[in-house]
Amino acid sequence: MLQSLEKIQKNSSIVGEVRGKGLMIGLEIVTDKETNNPSEKLAGLIRLESFNRGIILEIGGHYNNVVRILPPLIITKDLVDIGMEILKSAIEEVEGL
Numbered sequence: 001m002l003q004s005l006e007k008i009q010k011n012s013s014i015v016g017e018v019r020g021k022g023l024m025i026g027l028e029i030v031t032d033k034e035t036n037n038p039s040e041k042l043a044g045l046i047r048l049e050s051f052n053r054g055i056i057l058e059i060g061g062h063y064n065n066v067v068r069i070l071p072p073l074i075i076t077k078d079l080v081d082i083g084m085e086i087l088k089s090a091i092e093e094v095e096g097l
Helices: 002-011 040-053 077-095
Strands: 015-021 024-029 058-060 066-069
Touching: 002 015, 002 024, 002 077, 024 040, 040 058, 040 066, 040 077
Parallel strands: none
Antiparallel strands: 015 024, 024 066, 058 066
């Protein structure tokens, strides 16, 4: 999962950092990678787009700009792949706004 998220980060202009331990992972959402300004608004939009597409994410962090992924410990590889594709498309949708 972490490798998929790092690939999303590399191709995204609004994912500043990917961090976590085990299956508890966070994506820091920023206005742009140059300034690393936190974006609570974009994080909320990603959460909403992801929910509308079928996955539930949390928002946290000091600036409410960290999208938290907390899958069940028994998640299958197939479901991880589906979830990563949903998250990727939600981020792309928000970037296009």
